Amino acid sequence: MLDTHCHVYKEEMNNYIEIIEECNRNSISMIINAVDIESSKEIIDLSKKYNNVYASIGINYDSIDKAIEKDLVLLEDLIKKEKVVALGEIGLDYYWTKDNKEKQITFFKKQLELAKKYDLPVIVHARESIQDVYDILKESNVRKGSLHCFSGSLEMAKEFIKLGFKIGVDGPITYKNNKKGIEIIKNIDLKDILIETDSPYLSPEPNRGKQNSPLNLKYIVEKISDIKEISKEEVIKVTTNNAKELFRI
Ligand SMILES: [Zn+2]
Numbered sequence: 362m363l364d365t366h367c368h369v370y371k372e373e374m375n376n377y378i379e380i381i382e383e384c385n386r387n388s389i390s391m392i393i394n395a396v397d398i399e400s401s402k403e404i405i406d407l408s409k410k411y412n413n414v415y416a417s418i419g420i421n422y423d424s425i426d427k428a429i430e431k432d433l434v435l436l437e438d439l440i441k442k443e444k445v446v447a448l449g450e451i452g453l454d455y456y457w458t459k460d461n462k463e464k465q466i467t468f469f470k471k472q473l474e475l476a477k478k479y480d481l482p483v484i485v486h487a488r489e490s491i492q493d494v495y496d497i498l499k500e501s502n503v504r505k506g507s508l509h510c511f512s513g514s515l516e517m518a519k520e521f522i523k524l525g526f527k528i529g530v531d532g533p534i535t536y537k538n539n540k541k542g543i544e545i546i547k548n549i550d551l552k553d554i555l556i557e558t559d560s561p562y563l564s565p566e567p568n569r570g571k572q573n574s575p576l577n578l579k580y581i582v583e584k585i586s587d588i589k590e591i592s593k594e595e596v597i598k599v600t601t602n603n604a605k606e607l608f609r610i
Contacts, residue, residue, distance in 0.1 A: 534565070
């Protein structure tokens with residue numbers, strides 16, 4: 362299995378090495394996602410050390426206030442490193458604050474330009490910003506990547522798929538009363554789905570509230586197999602292929 366979006370590194374969890382090694386023993390690979398230049402460097406180092414780690418690098422909304430123009434130059438240098446498979450997570454978040462909206466948009470657009478230049482997929486975060494994210498992606502001509510932890514409507518999911526993007530499914534799909542999430546999975550093709558954990562956040566049931574890890578991917582697989590009434594093996598096979606193809610792993 363392949364976790365296409367997690368934050369298994371020092372700043373986010375003390376036991377990250379243990380988790381990476383345990384995943385390795387269980388044949389679980391992961392694309393660790395950065396939020397700023399520092400974490401981008403750290404993840405690239407981890408990817409050199411561990412064969413089950415791949416790097417997705419970028420500057421995210423929660424580090425946007427301290428981000429400066431020069432960071433984009435540093436980021437471009439890092440893109441050229443081995444095992445960098447995507448730019449992310451990048452995107453827009455208007456839930457926490459809209460005060461820095463213009464700066465968020467500027468950095469999002471500039472990172473999309475880099476993705477285009479280096480022909481890399483993007484891993485996109487959108488919270489209370491889905492229409493802006495859609496419009497900017499459409500205009501950018503970047504046509505591959507994922508909408509991580511997708512929380513929009515079924516109609517919107519279909520629009521992103523039409524643009525060429527995949528829908529990231531994680532822990533919340535296992536939560537009670539997630540009717541919207543279930544409706545989306547029922548009505549889109551398995552080939553358009555990626556599985557992810559967003560570890561250490563969003564632990565699925567039955568581990569909700571605890572620290573999350575890519576080892577919990579199995580609960581997300583189980584839920585998708587229930588909803589789509591297909592075997593777990595089929596879910597693993599197809600979603601792993603989706604990820605391998607998209608991120609060229
Ligand atoms: Zn994340």
